[in-house]
Amino acid sequence: MTWRDQQLPADHPPVKSGGIGVLIVNLGTPDAPEPGPVKQYLAEFLSDRRVVEIPAIVWQPILRSIVLNTRPKKSAHAYGQVWTQEGSPLAVITRQQAEAMQTRLGEGVRVDWAMRYGTPSIPDRLQALMDAGYERILLAPLYPQYSAATTATVVDKAADYLRTMRWQPALRTMPPYHDDPAYIDALAADIGRQLDALDFEPEVLLLSFHGMPERTLHLGDPYHCQCQKTSRLLQDRLRRPGLKIRTTFQSRFGRAKWLEPATDAVLAQEAGAGTKRLAIAAPGFSADCLETLEELAIQGREQFTEAGGERFAALSCLNTSGAGLAMLETLLRRELSGWING
Numbered sequence: 001m002t003w004r005d006q007q008l009p010a011d012h013p014p015v016k017s018g019g020i021g022v023l024i025v026n027l028g029t030p031d032a033p034e035p036g037p038v039k040q041y042l043a044e045f046l047s048d049r050r051v052v053e054i055p056a057i058v059w060q061p062i063l064r065s066i067v068l069n070t071r072p073k074k075s076a077h078a079y080g081q082v083w084t085q086e087g088s089p090l091a092v093i094t095r096q097q098a099e100a101m102q103t104r105l106g107e108g109v110r111v112d113w114a115m116r117y118g119t120p121s122i123p124d125r126l127q128a129l130m131d132a133g134y135e136r137i138l139l140a141p142l143y144p145q146y147s148a149a150t151t152a153t154v155v156d157k158a159a160d161y162l163r164t165m166r167w168q169p170a171l172r173t174m175p176p177y178h179d180d181p182a183y184i185d186a187l188a189a190d191i192g193r194q195l196d197a198l199d200f201e202p203e204v205l206l207l208s209f210h211g212m213p214e215r216t217l218h219l220g221d222p223y224h225c226q227c228q229k230t231s232r233l234l235q236d237r238l239r240r241p242g243l244k245i246r247t248t249f250q251s252r253f254g255r256a257k258w259l260e261p262a263t264d265a266v267l268a269q270e271a272g273a274g275t276k277r278l279a280i281a282a283p284g285f286s287a288d289c290l291e292t293l294e295e296l297a298i299q300g301r302e303q304f305t306e307a308g309g310e311r312f313a314a315l316s317c318l319n320t321s322g323a324g325l326a327m328l329e330t331l332l333r334r335e336l337s338g339w340i341n342g
């Protein structure tokens, strides 16, 4: 009991200890690879005004009457192809990343994880950290490139929850790290290692980033520029002059024009132009997920080989690789240093 507790009534909640918590956050994923849970997840995700920037009065009827009646079945099938014994790859890897950070950062800091959509939710984990006495919380969205549809909506969600609290934690947010030497070095080391381990030598390496509506670029979202900068720095750092490297954007959604060139179009175009051996990496994803394991590794392979390609490799994301964990530790320690040493 502290001196403060002694002055409080007996039924008063315990005085918090003031410890430091880290909440790492990724996008989110359904609870099961079945249409029901996928529908629930998509309803939450695609109702986020940061993600679909169409007025709700126009979008919600389309979402409810068309998208949520057609997409869940198709997406559930895709999730079924990549689901693991432990669950959705994105959730499993994010949890493993949090556990590894707990080990690396030690007992002085508590590391937890959450998903922007689905479970475990950001409010749930923020409250759990507060209940356990962590009054300073570092919110770490694991998106190297900033976009309103990813980084900003994580901060919105945390802020919305803080708005409901009488006793708020102090919140710090980890900035995007698209050009951070720790990130570029980790990518170069991990992609270089995977390229060296292939039993063929690719002529082309695609760096495929998740797409966004092109309109967001014109509205000032830095996402496209940050993807291009990551690619340029990574290309320099990879030092493979014989390898043709191209930047592409995947996972188009809806009817609007998205950032180009599209990954699927480039796969077919490269094969059509005579490229026989191709590798693809997804540097914007911190963890393998549906978009890398199904869309790139399964569908991408089909698109390339059906158009005449012969050898294809989809490289893993940083996940829990040594390079990836060392990078995360560097980024988190940098943000925590003000609180620990200050």
Ligand SMILES: C=CC1=C(C)c2cc3[nH]c(cc4nc(cc5[nH]c(cc1n2)c(C)c5CCC(=O)O)C(CCC(=O)O)=C4C)c(C)c3C=C
Pocket: 027, 028, 029, 030, 050, 051, 052, 071, 075, 088, 090, 143, 147, 149, 150, 210, 211, 212, 213, 251, 253, 284, 285, 288, 289, 290, 291
């Ligand atoms: C890495 C950054 C991401 C950006 C930017 C992003 C933008 C964005 N996404 C959609 C629509 C969908 N994305 C879906 C899956 C998905 N998206 C990301 C990351 C980014 N999205 C990840 C990591 C995942 C995988 C989730 C998993 O469970 O493994 C999906 C769901 C799957 C499907 O039905 O195809 C949709 C839908 C939009 C509209 C958008 C930008 C405006």
Ligand SMILES: [Fe+2]
Pocket: 210, 251
């Ligand atoms: Fe997405």
Ligand SMILES: [Fe+2]
Pocket: 251, 290, 291, 295
């Ligand atoms: Fe997809």
